[in-house]
Amino acid sequence: MRTHKKRVIVIFLVILCIGLQGISVFASDYVTLKYGSRGNDVVNLQKWLISKGYLNDSADGIYGPLTEKAIIKFQIASHITVDGIAGKQTQSTLYQQPVSRGASTSRSDYATNLYWLSRIIHAESEAEPYKGKLAVGNVILNRVNSNEFPSTVKGVIFEYYKGIPQFSPVAEGTIYTTPSQTSIQAAKDVLNGDLGIKYATYFFNPDKAKGSWIVQNKTYMTRIGNHVFYQ
Template sequence: MRMITFFIAAFILIGLSVYNHKIDAADALSKYGSRGNEVRQIQQRLKQWGYYSGSVDGIYGVQTKKAVIYFQKKNGLTADGIAGPATLRAMGISSSTSNGSAGSGYSDSDINLLARLISAESRGEVYEGQVAVGAVILNRVEHPSFPDTIAGVAYQPGAFTAITDGQINQPVAESSKRAAKDALNGWDPSGGAIYYYNPDKTSNKWIRTRPVIKRIGSHLFCK
């Protein structure tokens, strides 16, 4: 009888452990009703990019949910209003359940986003050109005229065609992952550029007025 009681108790404890794990996993997602620093980061990013106009108060209310849905629709994500792992990665925010940040001082989410943007913007370019695109993004992070995060630079309205046409969501080339790491480690083939463009494809008259530093592959890199 004691043995049966022991097994019943063990079974209940295991069941409670699994149930609590599911609750913890659900709570790890920022969603309507959530509060905290992660919600505040979401609000800050969305406000910076023009998706959100409410207060940055760390409270996931109706306005925040609507802004998240708007962001998700614009970036090819499931528009459920829940800031799950994919949405947080797209925003460049490290989830509280992630493994921490990379040694470069950037989070894994930042590095992944940089690689995705390099892949989308320089697919088919020589390797040096891929690193140069990554360097331009990082140069913007350091420049006073641009947002001071990789995600802020990436999702600045109208900054990159890969964001608006959905190329950012395509599979990432392995070379772009290496290029992201090389750029983060300080290699800047662009010569300090903060702009680049393909002269055979762009119709933007303003970008053609920028002083050209060098050409790598199909891209001109400019100040």
């Protein structure tokens, strides 16, 4: 009887080990993976992305555009640096999350983020080029992923500093204006990983505001349409 139990335990352990070979839970050394990377490390990464609902593709071992977008989505959802690269921070966060995203929660969060992001994009950049709309949306998400600002899209938009809203549409009430289809699409693109402009967390229209504090304390990045962007 004891011999039989031992055989059962041994067989169970063998099966468990074989199953774990498919997806490594932890890696002792994190090899930075990015667009163009290939191999077993990419396969492992893709399997985890698939298991958590971020990648709707096969684990082919090729770090292409779909894998890059999946990584960006994961980084946005995890509030970590968003760069489309699976470095140590991204991999350790991904491999140490045992619970997959719930479908209903994911849909609810996405709908809420889309609702507010499309409205701030519309209110701030209705007359701006599409690239400018994407950039405004990215400023919001870059703030969400920064430790210096609130951790949600709505929280960032409605943040106050010394009793003053950080975004003028909140003070003016235009944040509640129904957004155009173009603004909604821009919000969708941003939420789906279109970085537009990386790292920028501030912007303003120099024809309407001096932005003295931003100019003196932040690093200028670029100008798109009527807006200048700073990091």
